[in-house]
Amino acid sequence: MLQKPLLEFTDKGIYCAKGNFYIDPWQPVDDAVITHAHADHAYTGHKRYLAHHLSREVLYYRLGEIQLQTVEYGEKVMKNGVEISMFPAGHVIGSAQIRVESQGQVWVVSGDYKTEDDGVCTPFEPVNCHHFISECTFGMPIYKWKPQSEIFADVNSWWRQNVAQNLATVIVGYSLGKAQRILQNLDLSIGNVYTHGVIENTNEALRRNGIVLQPTHRITQESVKEEVRKGIIIAPPSSVGTPWMRKFGPYSFGYCSGWMALRGAKRRRAADRGFVMSDHADWTGLISAIDATRCESVYLTHGSTATFSRYLRDIGFDAHEVHTLYGGEEEEAPAQSASQPSPEGEGFEEKIPVKIAMEALPPGEGLGGAAL
Incomplete structure (x- = not known):
């Protein structure tokens, strides 16, 4: 008799019927297991939450005063006879892959992940499984990230040039993830770091959780403009083009996103500089991560699902495209109102011709869905 799948895709989210819990559900449920705190994965309204500490x-x-249980990586929790554990996803601080096991059947839900060690969050760790549910935000061969060291050498050089030219420096990144990654890699011999309130609120929450971050200065009405202009300002995407940002002019504005790899992205964001930096795996990272799980089947939840699933099937994987509500990345304010704010995505929706995605596909030698 065929074994019933341990996880299934429903209109509320990824559901484990045997354990009676959901993973990153987007509608209110009793028990929600959360991969990370971005708004497209951590919604309000659930009765109970389980997440990494x-x-x-x-x-x-x-989310406010929720009923929250937290665990360490590798710690096991039982729900109705189903074993749940979490492993590093390398996406943002506290992000986790969810491993679910029952009667020898193992599923892993990746959430969002990246494979490069950014020195800020716990590095991604492949987890062997029979079935892997993976994102593929940047699942096209045009997306190949430079080493982080090269990116931040460029960022710090740009900052120095701006100081020499008496330009303020504004760098934009998401309040959870990119903001801390930027902060931890800035050369503070150049100047001080100033933060938008949304960025600093997130930093303070992480510091309460024991995370050690480089020093920052919250921008308030009392901040002295000329002092702020001598440093670097970390701001969220929601601040772009607002009076808040314009008051620091003249400035040079840099935008950090994986979408900056696309021609025209910098212009559409009206940015002076576009830094290609993502907290998601690139094309090579996705393939290596999936291969490392030794999974029998892979399910692609969001991103370039059609293109990437077709490529994986061509190189021997049993790959499936599924539809979820993930991919919005995060909101830029705490979700404390009655309704969930619309998540502000890592970038704008970018329509990419399939023919671009299929150019220069790398060879799939040595890749395949080996049994566990």
Whole structure:
């Protein structure tokens, strides 16, 4: 007799019927297991939440007084006879892959992940499984990230040039993830770091959770403009083009996103500089991560699902495209109102011709869905 799948895709989210819990559900449920605190994965309204302990304070900040249980990586929790454990996803601080096991059947839900060690969050760790549910936000061969060291050498050089030219420096990144990654890699010999309130609220939540971050200065009405202009300002995407940002002019404005790899992206964001930096795996990272799980089947939840699933099938994987509500990345304010704010995505919706995605596909030698 064929074994019933341990996880299934429903209109509320990824559901484990045997354990009676959901993973990153987007409609209210009794028991929600959360991969990370971005708004497209951590919604309000659930009765009980389970997440990694480094997500605790950010979840409280964003969702209010929820009933939250937190665990360490590798710690096991039983729900109705189903074993749940979490492993590093390398996406943002506190992000986790969810491993679910029952009667020898193992599923892993990746959430969002990246494979490069950014020195800020716990590095991604492949987990062997029979079935892997993976994102593929950047699942096209045009997306190949430079080493982080090269990116931040460029960022710091740009900052120095701006100081020499008496330009303020404004760098934009999401309040959970990119903001901390930017902060931890800035050369503070150049100047001080100043933060938008949304960025600093998230930093403070992480510090309450024991995360050590480089020093920052919250921008308030009392901040002295000329002092702020001598440093670097970390701001969220929601601040772009607002009077808040314009008051620091003249400035040079840089935008950090994986979408900056696309021609015209910098212009559409009206940015002076576009830094290609993502907290998601690139094309090579996705393939290597999936291969490392030794999975029998892979399910692609959001991103370039059609293109990537077709490529994986061509190189021997049993790959399936599924539809979810993930991919919005995060909101830029805590979700404390009656309704869930619309998540502000890592970028704008970019329509890419399939023919671009299929150019220069790398060879799939040595890749395949080996049994566990």
